[in-house]
Amino acid sequence: MKIIPSLKLYFFAMMLVAGVTTISIMSFVSYKYFVYGVNIAMSDSMRSIANIENVSEGNPISINDFVVANRWQDLPSIIQEKLDPNDIKENELLKAMDGMPPFTPPIAVYFAIKLNVDGQVRFISTIFTTKDQPNTGFDGPPPFINLLIIALSVMALFTLTPYLILHKVANPVEKLMLWAKQLNKKQLSLPAPDFHYSELNSLAKIVQSSLQSVQTSLKREKRFLGYASHELRTPIAVTRTNAELLRKMISKGISSEKQLLVLDRIERASITMTDLTETLLWLNRQPDKSIPVKSISLGLMTQQLLEQLTYLLNGKNVDVTIETDISIHSLPEALCQIVITNIIRNALQHTQEGTITIQQSKSHLVINNQNIRDDKHEDELGFGLGLELTEKLVQHYGWQYENVATANGRHVEINFR
CATH class of the missing domain: 1.10.287 (Helix Hairpins)
Structure with a gap:
């Protein structure tokens, strides 16, 4: 099972590690600088009394807590015991201590230095012990415990601060996550x-x-x-019907001329499906771009589309009359085909018994249907979808369009100009 890391835990852990590391490093540096400062102060104090006079072999001089001698052997025995004379170098402070600093205060610290004063060698030593410190009357915890308490307090602050910051930031983030999920x-x-x-x-x-x-x-x-x-139903139906018809004509040995006529209808239907698909894709994805125009005959297109849609009149008593001319117009062929197909299809679908008149003159097309029998027949894909698409195309190209209900039918008029 893969463990998914949490940003909150990652941020919290990084802040905690950064805080502990910073405090540890600063504590170590502070301790080193404290020791370095003590050494410098002690060296300066010893140098200040190195030129004292009347110091001779076997005759060391004590000044306060310091002992000044010409020979190592003249220094206090405890200094000679705690410090190795082989380690002492000129102008360098030699130091030893009893205890475990920094965990506990040292019991005693032993200092010695070797100096050259006007060609004479001087050894200076001193001893600091806790016994020399005045009693304050306060038996508190060792200094290391105080330092530990301070360090833990600072670490807790480092831990609490990022937690509060994280809490302040995490709440809006969780709110955003919940909002996005819902x-x-x-x-x-x-x-x-x-x-x-x-x-x-x-x-x-x-x-x-x-x-x-x-x-x-x-x-x-x-x-x-x-x-x-909705739009591909008609060419698909035409293709299937004519394919079955062509199969029967081939089996019965009907003349090739008639077979070619059927094949021509199948080819026109396939071209129609291609054009319709491309036009719908264009309408769906790039409605702001213009579609290529062609020189077409609206009259011939209307006749062909009516022929393809006559299957919708099977079993109906409907008289259809059509009047067209041979005028040619530069129009987007596929879009005109979609609009005219929808108008004719709706008239055929919604007329159960009666008359349908189709009149085309130049760029003007009028379709009227009168339905004598009052049957409510709605296609499962509905009139609304074809009407929606027709109105969308008409509105896009600015064609004049009218679709109104009459007493027993509908009057549709469109001008492709």
């Missing part, structure tokens, strides 16, 4: 809450913007699938 379609439309920090607010806006983009993409893809399934 985001739904409704909340995406609302402004993001305030998370107290500009970085978290920026992150919340990025999350919201990304999810809104995903939501928009899903809606766009869903709409595309609806449009595609």
